[in-house]
Amino acid sequence: xxYFLIPAYxxxxxxxxxxxxxxxxxxxxxxxxVINDGSIDRTKEIVEDAEKKIPITxxxxxxxxxxxxxxNTGFSAILKECNDxxxxxxLEADNTGDLNILDKMINxxxxxxxxxxxxxxxxxxxxxxxxxxxxxxxxxxxxxxxxFFPIKGVKTFSSFYRAYNxxxxxxxxxxxxxxxxxxxxxxxxxxxxxxxxRLKIKIIEVPMILKFNMRQDKSKMKIGxxxxxxxxxxxxxxxxxxxxxxxxxxxxYLNL
Numbered sequence: 633x634x635y636f637l638i639p640a641y642x643x644x645x646x647x648x649x650x651x652x653x654x655x656x657x658x659x660x661x662x663x664x665x666v667i668n669d670g671s672i673d674r675t676k677e678i679v680e681d682a683e684k685k686i687p688i689t690x691x692x693x694x695x696x697x698x699x700x701x702x703x704n705t706g707f708s709a710i711l712k713e714c715n716d717x718x719x720x721x722x723l724e725a726d727n728t729g730d731l732n733i734l735d736k737m738i739n740x741x742x743x744x745x746x747x748x749x750x751x752x753x754x755x756x757x758x759x760x761x762x763x764x765x766x767x768x769x770x771x772x773x774x775x776x777x778x779x780f781f782p783i784k785g786v787k788t789f790s791s792f793y794r795a796y797n798x799x800x801x802x803x804x805x806x807x808x809x810x811x812x813x814x815x816x817x818x819x820x821x822x823x824x825x826x827x828x829x830r831l832k833i834k835i836i837e838v839p840m841i842l843k844f845n846m847r848q849d850k851s852k853m854k855i856g857x858x859x860x861x862x863x864x865x866x867x868x869x870x871x872x873x874x875x876x877x878x879x880x881x882x883x884x885y886l887n888l
Contacts, residue, residue: 633660633661633662633663633714633715633718633719634658634660634661634662634663634718634719634720634721634738635662635663635664635665635710635713635714635718635719635720635721635798636654636662636663636664636665636720636721636722636723637665637667637703637706637707637710637720637721637722637723638650638664638665638666638667638722638723638724638725639667639669639699639702639703639706639724639725639792640666640667640668640669640671640675640679640725641668641669641670641671641675641696641702642671642672642673642675643671643673643675643725643726644671644673644674644675644678646725646726646727647666647675647678647679647682647725648678648682649727650723650724650725650726650727651664651666651679651682651686651688652682652686653727653731654686654731655685655686657731657734658734662687663687663688663689663713664686664687664688664689665688665689665691665706665709665710666679666688666689666690666691666725667691667692667693667702667703667705667706668690668691668692668693669692669693669696669697669698669699669701669702670692670693670694670695670696670697671696676690676692689709691705691706691709693705698816698817699816699817699818699820699821700813700814700815700816700817700820701816703722703813703820703821703824704813706722707720707801707805707813708805708810710798711798711801711802711805714798715798715799716797716798716799716802717797717798717799718798719738719741719742719795719796719797719798720795720796720798720801721734721737721738721793721794721795721796722792722793722794722796722821723750723792723793723794724792724793726846727843727846728842728843728844728846729750729791729792729793729840729842730750730840730841730842730843733750733838733839733840736748736838737750737794737795737838738795740795740836740838741795741796741797744834745797745834745835745836746796746797746800746828746833746834746835747794747795747796747797747800747825747828747833747834747835747836748794748795748835748836748837748838749786749788749791749793749794749825749835749836749837749838750788750791750793750794750837750838750840751786751787751788751791751837751838751839751840752788752791752839752840752841752842753771753774753787753788754787754788754837754838754839754840755839756839757788757839757840757841757842758841758842759841759842759844760841760842760843760844760845761843761844761845761846762844769859770790773789773790773859773862774787774788774789774790776862776866777789777790777822777862777866780866780869780870781826781829781869781870783825783826783829783835784835785835785836785837786825786829786835786837787837788837789821789822789825790818790819790821790822791821791842792821793840794821800828800833803885803888804827804828804831804833804885806884806885806888807831807881807882807884807885807888808827808881812824812827812828815861815864815865817861818861819861819862819864819865822862822865823865823869826865826869827869827881830878830881830882831881831882831885832882
């Protein structure tokens, strides 16, 4: 069973496209969890209409609670339902992620990897349809993270588009006492990756062309807020990291 987790905030121009694309692409049993984070447009109504023909579970937050809360809600809901050998795919609602690499990501998990990352900075990956300043900021942020957190084989830290082994993720949430995600903004996905890496799990990247020109509206990410989030994450997880906390999490993970 494949579970998809899609955060959605004011995505009325994008959401039906990603839902239809998933339904056409996936050949095995699947369910899509859409977490509507306080949208004030027609996102909720569009998803409710799509539920008539696509296996969707819609969960709504009101008011908007932020990306960290969305992923905590979504992962919690899926992990209560899934089996250990299932696969969880998280991805953006804006159609920037290439579903043509989905089979390869799924096969990576089936072959024994714990996480398969869609990577625009891996060899043969790339970014299209965005401004030069955003490219520079994105590359700079990922390079900085790589310096402080040298995860072997990982060049892209911040993408939402990932495949997870469900059993691993269940154990990881328990190992961190359900505090695998604590930061509120977009940086929560970097936080999650770093904490999972500390559990010595198996991670692999799949090259992807990140296509910003597929999105029908503006990005919800605020550059200044995101930079502050990265700096806070580095402070929390590198300079002030509690080594005892991570040793305890690792031991608990191994004993589960």
